[in-house]
Amino acid sequence: EKLHLVVFTPSGKRGRFAEGTPVLEAARILGVDIDSVCGGRGICGRCQVNLTVGEFAKHGVVSRETSLSPFAVGEEKFKARRGLADGRRLSCHAQLMGDVIIDVPPSSQVHRQVIVKKADDRKIEMDPAIRLHFVQVQEPDMHNPTGDFERLELALNQQWGLTELECDLRTLQALQKNLREGNWNVTVSVHRNKRITKIWPGFHNRAYGLAVDVGSTTIAMHLCDLSSGEVVASSGMMNPQIRYGEDLMSRVSYIMMNPGGDKLLTEAVRQGINELIGEVTELAGINPTDILNAVFVGNPIMHHLLLGIDPTELGGAPFALTTNSSMTIWASELGLTSNPDGRVYFLPCIAGHVGADTAAVILSEAPHLQRQVTLIVDVGTNAEIVVGNSDRLLAASSPTGPAFEGAQISCGQRAAAGAIERVRIDPETLEPRFKVIGSDLWSDEEGFDEETAKSGITGICGSGIIEVVAEMYLSGILSVDGVIDGSLAAKSPRIVADGRTFSYVIRDGESELKIYQTDVRAIQLAKAALYAGAKLLMDKFGVDSVDRILLTGAFGSHIDTKYAMVLGMIPDCNLKNVHGVGNAAGVGARIALLNNKSRTEIEEVVKTVEKIETAVEPKFQDYFVDAMAIPHKTASYPNLSK
Numbered sequence: 001e002k003l004h005l006v007v008f009t010p011s012g013k014r015g016r017f018a019e020g021t022p023v024l025e026a027a028r029i030l031g032v033d034i035d036s037v038c039g040g041r042g043i044c045g046r047c048q049v050n051l052t053v054g055e056f057a058k059h060g061v062v063s064r065e066t067s068l069s070p071f072a073v074g075e076e077k078f079k080a081r082r083g084l085a086d087g088r089r090l091s092c093h094a095q096l097m098g099d100v101i102i103d104v105p106p107s108s109q110v111h112r113q114v115i116v117k118k119a120d121d122r123k124i125e126m127d128p129a130i131r132l133h134f135v136q137v138q139e140p141d142m143h144n145p146t147g148d149f150e151r152l153e154l155a156l157n158q159q160w161g162l163t164e165l166e167c168d169l170r171t172l173q174a175l176q177k178n179l180r181e182g183n184w185n186v187t188v189s190v191h192r193n194k195r196i197t198k199i200w201p202g203f204h205n206r207a208y209g210l211a212v213d214v215g216s217t218t219i220a221m222h223l224c225d226l227s228s229g230e231v232v233a234s235s236g237m238m239n240p241q242i243r244y245g246e247d248l249m250s251r252v253s254y255i256m257m258n259p260g261g262d263k264l265l266t267e268a269v270r271q272g273i274n275e276l277i278g279e280v281t282e283l284a285g286i287n288p289t290d291i292l293n294a295v296f297v298g299n300p301i302m303h304h305l306l307l308g309i310d311p312t313e314l315g316g317a318p319f320a321l322t323t324n325s326s327m328t329i330w331a332s333e334l335g336l337t338s339n340p341d342g343r344v345y346f347l348p349c350i351a352g353h354v355g356a357d358t359a360a361v362i363l364s365e366a367p368h369l370q371r372q373v374t375l376i377v378d379v380g381t382n383a384e385i386v387v388g389n390s391d392r393l394l395a396a397s398s399p400t401g402p403a404f405e406g407a408q409i410s411c412g413q414r415a416a417a418g419a420i421e422r423v424r425i426d427p428e429t430l431e432p433r434f435k436v437i438g439s440d441l442w443s444d445e446e447g448f449d450e451e452t453a454k455s456g457i458t459g460i461c462g463s464g465i466i467e468v469v470a471e472m473y474l475s476g477i478l479s480v481d482g483v484i485d486g487s488l489a490a491k492s493p494r495i496v497a498d499g500r501t502f503s504y505v506i507r508d509g510e511s512e513l514k515i516y517q518t519d520v521r522a523i524q525l526a527k528a529a530l531y532a533g534a535k536l537l538m539d540k541f542g543v544d545s546v547d548r549i550l551l552t553g554a555f556g557s558h559i560d561t562k563y564a565m566v567l568g569m570i571p572d573c574n575l576k577n578v579h580g581v582g583n584a585a586g587v588g589a590r591i592a593l594l595n596n597k598s599r600t601e602i603e604e605v606v607k608t609v610e611k612i613e614t615a616v617e618p619k620f621q622d623y624f625v626d627a628m629a630i631p632h633k634t635a636s637y638p639n640l641s642k
């Protein structure tokens with residue numbers, strides 16, 4: 001028999017095959033990655049290839065029986081129905097008749113690379129936990145008295161090589177109806193090659209997943225196509241639990257003081273998530289029942305409340321988690337409006353203060369895969385801090401309080417339209433200029449007033465507070481100890497007395513905005529806690545400085561890194577290597593959604609993370625006191641003077 005040489009690109013895999021062999025069969029034998037849901041029947045169109053050199057047999061010519069297409073719908077039929085781009089062929093139908101070079105485009109690869117982070121083009125390999133398989137099941141007859149499920153199992157084994165499958169009662173309850181409705185053709189979704197999670201009559205081609213970051217302030221959701229890896233819709237909202245308490249600790253005290261209060265908070269967050277599911281499915285025009293997998297990340301208290309676990313124990317020492325392991329549960333257990341048979345994965349928590357959100361940040365930023373020492377800070381009411389490299393990772397949380405988010409600051413507010421977010425102070429005149437969220441203009445640029453008049457200027461958000469305090473220091477208004485210099489009142493009307501201390505008037509007139517001495521103190525306390533936590537971890541790791549610093553979280557990634565360093569929130573580092581990395585926890589959730597192996601990876605990494613409890617470390621207090629000065633009592637910042 002004549003054998004033809006087949007070369008696949010981009011893998012470079014090659015072999016010789018008999019005339020008439022379907023390309024998909026050759027690919028399977030050589031281990032070339034080509035997608036398929038229909039198992040070579042010409043229905044799904046996932047197996048498309050380009051012929052680079054050579055020739056295939058004509059459409060629809062089946063010159064021999066093949067193992068792949070015993071029930072094939074013709075390629076011509078597929079083309080008529082769904083269309084086939086020029087030069088594209090269905091590899092399950094294209095048959096060899098000579099030597100060929102075949103290109104497998106990324107869209108036809110199961111394990112294609114997808115970009116999960118635009119900032120640094122970070123790519124991951126697709127390997128979703130959920131796969132769809134179309135099967136033809138043998139009909140029952142009097143001579144073959146096996147159950148429908150056993151015949152389905154046999155078909156999945158013969159047509160897809162799956163073994164030892166499990167399924168739950170819900171699947172069985174719908175099985176007979178689905179098999180008969182589909183005329184013995186069904187599509188099965190299988191979770192991690194093990195568990196049947198859903199059966200549809202006939203052919204079903206759609207599978208979606210959710211990546212959700214449940215923050216105490218905001219919830220962010222991405223809807224992803226589980227075959228392409230693309231985000232097809234995103235949405236976010238304020239965490240509806242806010243009505244029970246602004247920050248985490250006030251929510252826990254609400255629960256402690258109101259028996260049954262945990263149920264209300266659980267219900268609130270689940271309702272919020274269901275609202276978001278409604279939004280993203282509408283945006284993408286898909287059915288919520290096609291959402292078959294979801295990944296949730298959140299700090300320990302958000303994690304527990306979403307799961308319906310009372311978080312009271314996390315409100316005080318020793319901050320015991322109910323479980324720090326990862327979890328996989330049914331969507332129905334959370335009352336989600338996505339497919340109730342969908343599987344939901346929770347990343348592991350690291351410690352009582354350091355949650356699954358930090359695990360997701362580690363997965364996203366991968367400090368454990370690098371030689372250079374990374375410091376990661378998720379700036380929130382509790383700063384979650386990670387230091388380390390491929391040798392060791394250490395994590396802690398530090399009680400920064402809500403000052404960075406604008407709370408406890410007299411004119412502080414959430415980052416929303418009308419909030420001052422950027423501030424500069426002229427060192428000569430001490431006159432400020434600023435930028436407001438929702439306007440592109442600086443306050444001293446022409447046309448500024450008209451633009452802002454629409455919403456008015458309502459306060460200063462976290463990033464603005466950091467900048468104004470840092471600028472006050474740089475312009476000499478603040479001493480190293482953070483005291484507003486009252487003698488400047490003679491020089492500038494911006495410095496005014498307030499009892500025994502002074503304040504800085506950032507905006508005068510009717511809607512006056514002032515930075516009081518107490519505001520500066522609140523920022524000093526917060527930044528000192530953050531610095532002390534980072535310093536403690538660096539100490540334990542055995543370094544005086546780190547190679548890169550990443551700021552994450554809704555707030556952290558908005559801070560101008562230079563000002564964070566001017567204030568001494570973070571240790572000295574080459575500014576080129578200090579970055580705001582956006583919502584890294586959300587990216588980590590997407591990685592876990594799209595790549596099954598990454599779940600095992602992060603579970604292993606989290607086991608090795610050394611947890612440091614700042615509250616019981618004697619040195620923490622000393623570090624904290626020294627870090628009250630701006631930028632620091634003793635530590636130097638050579639990178640700032642560059």
Ligand code: FES
Nearest residue numbers: 040042044045092
């Ligand atoms: Fe489904 Fe070829 S494998 S069309």
